[in-house]
Amino acid sequence: MLEQTVTIVANERDTDQYFRLVLRAPQIAPLIQPGQFAHVRILPLKDALLRRPFSIFQATADTFSILYKTVGKGTDALARMRAGDELSVIAPLGHGFTVPAAGGETPLLVAGGYGMAAMFLLAQRSPQKGIVFVGGRRRVDILCEKEFAAIGWEVRAATEDGSHGEKGLVTQPLQAEIRNFKSQISNFKLFACGPTPMLKAVGKLAEEYNLPAELSMDEHMCCGVGTCLTCVIPVKAGDSWEYQRTCTEGPVFDAREIVWEITK
Amino acid sequence: MQNPVTVASGTFGYGAEYARLIDLNQLGAVTVKGIRLNPVLGNPTPRTAETTSGMLNAIGLQGPGVDGFIKKYWPFLKSLKVPTIINIWGTTVEEYAEVARRFDALGGVGALELNVSCPNIKAGGAQFGTDCNLLAQVVAACRQVTTLPLITKMSPNVPNIGQLAKAAEDAGSDALAVTNSFPAMAIDIHTRKPKLANITGGLTGPAIKPIAIKLVWEAAKAVKIPIIGMGGIQNADDAIEFLMAGATAVAVGTANFYEPQTPLQVIDGIRNFMERKKISDVREITGSVQLPKK
Numbered sequence: 001m002l003e004q005t006v007t008i009v010a011n012e013r014d015t016d017q018y019f020r021l022v023l024r025a026p027q028i029a030p031l032i033q034p035g036q037f038a039h040v041r042i043l044p045l046k047d048a049l050l051r052r053p054f055s056i057f058q059a060t061a062d063t064f065s066i067l068y069k070t071v072g073k074g075t076d077a078l079a080r081m082r083a084g085d086e087l088s089v090i091a092p093l094g095h096g097f098t099v100p101a102a103g104g105e106t107p108l109l110v111a112g113g114y115g116m117a118a119m120f121l122l123a124q125r126s127p128q129k130g131i132v133f134v135g136g137r138r139r140v141d142i143l144c145e146k147e148f149a150a151i152g153w154e155v156r157a158a159t160e161d162g163s164h165g166e167k168g169l170v171t172q173p174l175q176a177e178i179r180n181f182k183s184q185i186s187n188f189k190l191f192a193c194g195p196t197p198m199l200k201a202v203g204k205l206a207e208e209y210n211l212p213a214e215l216s217m218d219e220h221m222c223c224g225v226g227t228c229l230t231c232v233i234p235v236k237a238g239d240s241w242e243y244q245r246t247c248t249e250g251p252v253f254d255a256r257e258i259v260w261e262i263t264k
Numbered sequence: 265m266q267n268p269v270t271v272a273s274g275t276f277g278y279g280a281e282y283a284r285l286i287d288l289n290q291l292g293a294v295t296v297k298g299i300r301l302n303p304v305l306g307n308p309t310p311r312t313a314e315t316t317s318g319m320l321n322a323i324g325l326q327g328p329g330v331d332g333f334i335k336k337y338w339p340f341l342k343s344l345k346v347p348t349i350i351n352i353w354g355t356t357v358e359e360y361a362e363v364a365r366r367f368d369a370l371g372g373v374g375a376l377e378l379n380v381s382c383p384n385i386k387a388g389g390a391q392f393g394t395d396c397n398l399l400a401q402v403v404a405a406c407r408q409v410t411t412l413p414l415i416t417k418m419s420p421n422v423p424n425i426g427q428l429a430k431a432a433e434d435a436g437s438d439a440l441a442v443t444n445s446f447p448a449m450a451i452d453i454h455t456r457k458p459k460l461a462n463i464t465g466g467l468t469g470p471a472i473k474p475i476a477i478k479l480v481w482e483a484a485k486a487v488k489i490p491i492i493g494m495g496g497i498q499n500a501d502d503a504i505e506f507l508m509a510g511a512t513a514v515a516v517g518t519a520n521f522y523e524p525q526t527p528l529q530v531i532d533g534i535r536n537f538m539e540r541k542k543i544s545d546v547r548e549i550t551g552s553v554q555l556p557k558k
Contacts, residue, residue, distance in 0.1 A: 003285050003524060041522055047317045049469060049522050088523070090285070222312045222319070223521040225285070227277030227297075229323050230312040243306055243326060248281075262308075 001225070002028050003090045008083050009063055016140035017070045018114065019079050026062035028091050034122035035096025035193075035216055035252045038066065039224035041088035045077050052078075053221045053247070055118035055193065056092060057144070064091070067117035067143060093224055094251050097191055097214055102127035105189040105212070109133065109153075110174055110202050112194020116143045118216055119193055123153050131156060131177065135170025135198065139163040170194075171201045178209050190255070192216065203255040213255035219246040234259035265292035265347065265513065268546055269503065269531045272494045272517030273297055273351035273377060273417070274323065275468075278337035279344070285524045288344055290531065292513060295349040296333075296341070298379045301359055301366075303329040313450050313459035318469030318496070319518060320448055322462030325353065325382060325389075330366045338370070347374025349415065353382065353389060357398075361405040368410035376412050378402060378437075381419035381444035383466045393419035393444075399428055400435040407436035415492065417441040418483065420472075425479050426486030433487045441492045441515065442480045446472055469518040470496040477509045484510025484551055498526060500533020507534075507549040 009022040028038075039051040052074045054066040070079050081087070099122065100107045107130035109119045116134050123132060135158045136142045142164050145155045156173045157165030166173050178188065190213035192202040199215045206213035222230035224247045232243035233250070241259045244250065270293040276282060279294040288294055306326025313320045328336055333350075341348045350367055354360040360378065367373050380393030380402055392398045399416070406414055416432040418425060420443040429440055445466025450459040458464070476495025484491055493511030496518065497503050503514040519526040534546065543549060 001284050048314055049317065049518070050314050050319065051522050090524075220310050220312070222321075225524070226281040227275065228312065228321070228521055229306060229326050230309075230321075232306070232309060232311070232326070 001090060001093055002031070003088070004028060005086050006089050008081055008085045008087065010083055011079070011081055014067065014143065018067060018140075018143060019070065020057070020065060020067050021078070022063050022065045023087065023089065024063050025089065025091070028089065029059050029062055029064045032056050032059045032064055032092045032121070033096040034099060034125055035118060036092035036094050037224075037251060038064070038089050038091035039093055039221075040066075040078070042074055042077050042081070043086065043088065044081070045074060048073055050222055051090070051224055053093075053224055055114075055216070057117035057120055058147075059121060067114055069114050090224060094247055095249060097122045097216070097252050100126045100128045100130075100189065104128060106130045106187050108174065108177065108188050108190050110170060110190060110192040110194070110198070112136065112170060112198040113141050114143060115192070115194035115198075115216070115218075119191065120144060120147055122191060123148055124151050129153055133158070133170050133174045133177075135159070135194070137161065169201070170198065171205060174202070175205060178205065178211070189213070194218075200260055203258060203260070206255045214252050215255050215258065216251045217246050217253060217258075218251070221247055223247070234262050267292045267531050268507070268513035268534070269527055270295050270349060270492065270513060270515045271520055271527055272515040273349075273379065275517045275520045278333070278341065279348070280337065280340045282520070282524055283340075286528055289346055290528055291346050293347045293349050293374055294341065294344065295377060295515060296337070296351060297327060298325045298351040298353045298382065299327050299330060299333050299363065300325070300353050300355070301330055301363055303327065303332055308461040310459065310461055313465070315450055315467065315469075316471065318467055318471030319521075320450055320460055320465040320467055321445065322460045322465035324462065330363055334370060342372050349375045349377050351377040351379050351417070353379040357401050357405045360402050361409050364406040364412075365409040368412055373412055375415055375438075376406065376410065377415040377417050377441055378406060379417050379444075381417050383421070383445060383447045383464070390419050390421065393417075393428070394422050396428055396431040400431045403432050403435035403437045413438040415439040415441050418443055418479070420444060420446050420475065420479055425483050429483040429486045433489050437489060439490045439492060440483055440487065441494065442483050442511070443476050443495050446475065468496070470498055472496050473502060477505055480506055480511050481509040481553070497530065498523075500530050500537060503530045503534060504537055504549060507546070508551070508553045510551040510553075512547065512550050
C-alpha cells in the first residue's frame with residue numbers, strides 16, 4: 001500500500017456512462033493483486049472530501065487502470081479530468097481473490113456491470129482457464145468482453161432486456177453450466193463481483209451445489225484503510241457473527257463466511 | 265508531547281492501520297478509538313455519509329473491549345516512541361472508573377481521554393457530557409483510580425461549554441478535548457430515507473471548524489487547564505487558528521480519512537509559521553487572539 005500523486009495517462013469513454021482511466025504509477029502497479037482496489041482522491045472536488053474506491057481493472061509494469069461508471073458527483077468530476085492531470089491514490093488496498101492453482105478447480109467468474117473490471121486480472125493471472133459469466137441491464141452494460149476473449153476465456157453474457165446474449169440474469173447461464181457438469185461439479189470454483197443481490201444469488205448457488213466461492217463485496221467506504229469502520233459487513237465468528245471491514249478483511253470474502261441476514 | 269499535534273479518536277483506528285502510510289513517531293501523540301470494558305458490535309450500516317465539506321458518522325463505537333485492545337493493539341502502540349492517548353467510555357460511572365483502573369494498571373499509557381460526548385450510542389457517551397453533575401462524577405471517579413493525565417472530551421451540544429469545562433477541571437481533569445462531533449442528519453431525497461441507519465449521527469470535517477473555534481475560545485476563558493482543539497482541521501492554518509482561540513494542542517480528525525499525511529503537514533506548517541513570525545515557543549500562540557478593545 002502506497003499513497004502517491006499519480007498522473008493520468010488516459011481517461012476515455014468506453015461505452016455509455018463507462019470510462020477507462022489509465023494512471024502512471026510505476027511503484028504501485030507491480031504490487032497489485034487480483035481483486036484489490038485503489039482509493040482515489042479527486043482533487044477538483046472541493047466540497048466533497050472523501051476518497052472514492054475503485055476496483056483495479058488492468059495492470060502493466062508501470063501503469064494501472066480503472067473502469068468506472070459515472071454515478072455521482074465524484075465520478076462525474078473524474079470523467080472531466082484529462083491526460084496529464086493528477087490524482088492522489090492509495091493503492092493497492094484490500095484482500096483480493098485467490099488465484100487458482102495450475103491443475104486445480106476450473107474457475108467460473110461471475111460479473112455484474114462494472115464488476116467485470118475487477119475480474120480481469122484474476123482471469124489473466126489464472127493458469128487455469130475458465131468461463132466468465134457477465135450480466136447487465138442492457139448491451140452497453142456488458143464490458144470488456146474483448147479483453148477476456150483476447151486471453152482465451154469464454155465469455156457468456158446475459159442482459160435483462162435481451163439486447164445481448166441470453167435474456168435474463170447472469171445467474172441463469174451460470175446455474176445451467178453447473179447443472180450440465182453436475183458429475184464433475186467438485187472441479188468448479190466461483191468468483192464473483194457485482195451488485196449485492198447478484199453476489200447473494202451466487203452465494204446461494206454455491207451453497208446449494210456445495211461449491212467454493214469468493215465474493216468481492218461492494219460497500220459504501222470512507223477511509224479505505226481500516227480505521228473508520230464504515231464498510232463493515234456481518235461475517236461468521238464462532239457460533240455468532242461480527243462486523244468485518246470490506247476494505248481490509250475484504251473486499252473478497254469466502255461466501256460461506258458471509259451472513260446475509262442478521263437475526264438479533 | 266514532542267509537538268502539539270495528535271489525531272482525533274475514532275479517525276485513526278489503533279495507530280497500526282496508518283503506520284504504513286505515515287511515520288507515527290513524528291506525531292505529538294497517537295489517540296486511539298474509544299474503548300469500553302467489553303467488546304462492542306457497533307451500529308448497522310450505512311454508518312457514514314458524505315456531506316458538503318464534511319461527513320456524518322454513526323459507527324456506534326465498535327471496538328474490541330479492554331482485553332481485546334490490550335492483546336491485539338497494545339504491543340504495537342507500546343513500541344512507539346510517542347505517547348498513546350486511550351479514549352475510554354462506559355455506560356455507568358463505575359464502568360468509566362473500571363476501564364481507567366485497567367489502563368492505569370497496564371503501565372506505559374500516555375493519557376486517558378474520557379469520551380463523555382459520543383452522540384451515537386443509546387446509553388453512555390453524551391449523557392455524561394451534557395450534565396455538570398454527571399460529568400463531575402465521571403471525572404472524579406476516574407481521578408480516584410489513576411494518576412494518568414485525564415483529558416475530558418467535551419460535547420459541543422451544550423448551552424454553556426464554560427460551565428461544563430469548569431466542572432471537569434474542578435473534578436480533577438488535567439486537560440480538555442474540544443470538541444466532539446455535532447448531532448446531525450441527512451436525508452436521501454430520492455428514497456426519502458435517512459442517509460444513516462442510525463437516522464442521526466455526528467457531523468465532522470471542515471464544515472464544523474468555525475463552531476469548534478468558538479467552543480475552544482469559550483472553554484479556554486473558563487478554565488486554566490490546557491485544551492486540545494479539534495474540529496475540521498485540514499492544514500496548519502486551521503490548527504494555528506485553534507491555538508490562537510486558546511488551544512495548547514490540536515487534533516486532526518476527519519482529514520485523516522481522505523489525506524493521511526495531514527497531521528505531518530500540520531506539524532511542518534506550524535513550524536514554518538513560527539519561523540516566519542519569529543515565535544520561539546508554540547505556547548506563545550495559545551490564546552493569542554487579539555480582541556477589539558472595548
